[in-house]
Amino acid sequence: MKPVRWGLIGASTIAREHVIDAIRRQPGGEVVAVMSSDPARARDYAAANGIPRACSDLAALLGAGDVDAVYISTTNELHLAQALAAAKAGKHVLCEKPLALTVADALSMVEACRKAGVVLGTNHHLRNAASHRAMREAIRSGRIGKPLAARVFHAVFLPAHLQGWRLDRPDAGGGVILDITVHDADTLRFVLDDDPVEVVAMAQSGGMARAGLEDAAMVTIRFAAGTIAQTHDAFTVKHAGTGFEVHGSEGSLIARDVMTQRPIGTVILRTAAGETPLPLDDEGLYVRALRQFHAAVRGEGQPAAGGRDGVWSLATALAALESAKTGRAVRVAPVA
Ligand code: NDP
Secondary structure, three states: OOOEEEEEEOOOHHHHHHHHHHHHOOOOEEEEEEEOOOHHHHHHHHHHHOOOEEEOOHHHHHHOOOOOEEEEOOOHHHHHHHHHHHHHOOOEEEEOOOOOOOHHHHHHHHHHHHHHOOOEEEOOHHHHOHHHHHHHHHHHOOOOOOEEEEEEEEEOEOOHHHOOHHHHOHHHOOOHHHHHHHHHHHHHHHHHOOOEEEEEEEEEOOOOOOOOOOOEEEEEEEEOOOOEEEEEEEOEOOOOOOEEEEEEOOEEEEEEOOOOOOOOOEEEEEEOOEEEEOOOOOOOHHHHHHHHHHHHHOOOOOOOOEHHHHHHHHHHHHHHHHHHHHOOOEEOOOOO
């Protein structure tokens, strides 16, 4: 199989903990270069992760001719310019969420990749989880009747090694809404196969985040078909556990431990007939995301989450931020 040679834009934790391995698990998947803004960190990161080339300049990463695709996992304010440069250089782009800090910027990334004829993926890993795929399928095949409500439990404790820019850099897109609610928005869209239309939110600064940022939020989203969904997201809650529920006219789907980076958790279908656990595979979420992305690069299908999916989740999260700030319901403009 033709290799897909990756350049990493950002010497990040998420690349180190999940994405480098997911790339290397693909037939032909190679990590050939890493770029950090700091030359010493680039070198150290390359050495620690067995990456042949280190650089501290985007032009050097993109210009050497050894990169087919880039994975952007820098802080959020940098995604836009890096994605535009990569598209211009003809590289496929897998970008972290949120794609950008405004809907207009995210749309310009989608447009730039379309024009350049390169694949754009948004790394919304959760739609790759067997649990969320099984829930989507159960809803599609009518097993809970008409979906009426969904509840997302995604209040977690931000580990010490990640207690940095998320907590004190509004300019970098810090705060729990752009970090976690954005994932909930995508997972809800995926599981319900529906788009959000309106959002009401309240945010909390519970003592961990600074600089006016929120470290917890409760958000209610109305979807086009009428389903209402609520989410609880936090950096500050140690013992809640995670979950995802969809309640329909004929049954409920109850998933536990599924808002996570690992292929774990359970889903139960509860109806008048009793409770049935749904069978789940255990493929890694990022491994599956990279498998789909590589297929898209070969011209076979689409990434698990594309550019427009990233625009939708960003638009929903920004509506939640605005609602929390103004105390009003905010419409989510449709992503064309
Ligand atoms: P990190 O804080 O680990 O990395 C972000 C940037 O911070 C890096 O690009 C790096 O800059 C800089 N940095 C990293 N370590 C150091 C250090 N020791 N000293 C100084 N600077 C450092 O962020 P995450 O990996 O947590 O997140 C990166 C992106 O990925 C974000 O967009 C986030 O939203 C997203 N994310 C997505 C997840 C998912 O599951 N889809 C999960 C976690 C994060 P430089 O490259 O210039 O060296």
